[in-house]
Amino acid sequence: MAQFLGQGGMGSVYLAHSPGGRPVAVKVIRPELAKEPRFRRRFAREVSAARAVNGAYTAPVVNADTDCELPWLATVFVPGPSLWQTVRANGPLSHAQTRRLGAGLAEALLDIHAAGIVHRDLKPHNVLMDAAGPRVIDFGIAHVTDLPPLTDPGALLGTPHFMSPEQITGSAPTTASDVFSFGLVLSFAAGERSPFGDGSNAQLLYRIVHTPPDVRSLPDGLRVLVTACLAKRPGQRPTPAELLDALGRRPTGTDRADTDRPDPARPDTGRAGTDRHAPTLWLPQPQHSTVALARNAHALLADGLTDALLLEAAGHDR
Known part of the structure; x- marks a missing residue:
């Protein structure tokens, strides 16, 4: 069973699993938004943007469908809190x-x-x-x-x-x-x-x-x-x-x-241990009052997400 994680302006997010058992976070778009062509284009751009990012400190996309009745996006599930x-x-x-x-x-x-x-x-x-x-x-x-x-x-x-x-x-x-x-x-x-x-x-x-x-x-x-x-x-x-x-x-x-305290976020940059302060050359000049996603996305799931999984995540039956 998919587990409801939360809801936002675009839709709902569920914890689900691929056929191979991999936990994924599935964002399912709200039905009323899915009917709007302009929103579909925006969501397709979100998916495209997320797929393009290769990074250890982002949540990789594993699959998506922007053309189905209820568009969805699945990313690697990150178990930690915000x-x-x-x-x-x-x-x-x-x-x-x-x-x-x-x-x-x-x-x-x-x-x-x-x-x-x-x-x-x-x-x-x-x-x-x-x-x-x-x-x-x-x-x-x-x-x-x-x-x-x-x-x-x-x-x-x-x-x-x-x-x-x-x-x-x-x-x-x-x-x-x-x-x-x-x-x-x-x-x-x-x-x-x-x-x-x-x-x-x-x-x-x-x-x-x-x-x-x-x-x-x-x-x-x-x-x-x-x-x-x-x-x-x-x-x-x-x-x-x-x-x-x-x-x-x-x-x-x-x-x-x-x-050495327990740390909720411990990225290893490989540069720790040098006793120096952050450079001060970035100090901003006086201001005027006027102002003119592991690496390579861990690869896509070979087996993808089944229709049954999507329907389950969206809270529907076949």
């Missing part, structure tokens, strides 16, 4: 845990961007805390750089708490937009609060565009890095490769006991 659930249940991550989380997310962004994709909705809800490291999921509003947009001009896509200034002002998304969201995700993981404060969505959107972030509550080893990620100008933000290089190092003064 970063949002982890922090809400257990409080902020330690300094060492946050750095390891960041290293995994930076590598995920490298793989996503290498596929010509801007995620555009990197947030704690879309980061699953697998024992082997974080997994970035959900390419529902991803932008494929060599294809025209499907959204209407001026449409606001993303989650306000984790959006970049250029997303808010309607500029074309770039990989730097994901870096801004990365900084907000790291800030949430380390301190459970937004550097742009509390309030309504409108207030948050205004502050993200016009006011500097408040990162005083972050540990010293993360403050400079997060501040750089949150630069208003996209060109002043570090690249995912620079982030990975910095976060793969153990900062001076890291508590040994803290490093």
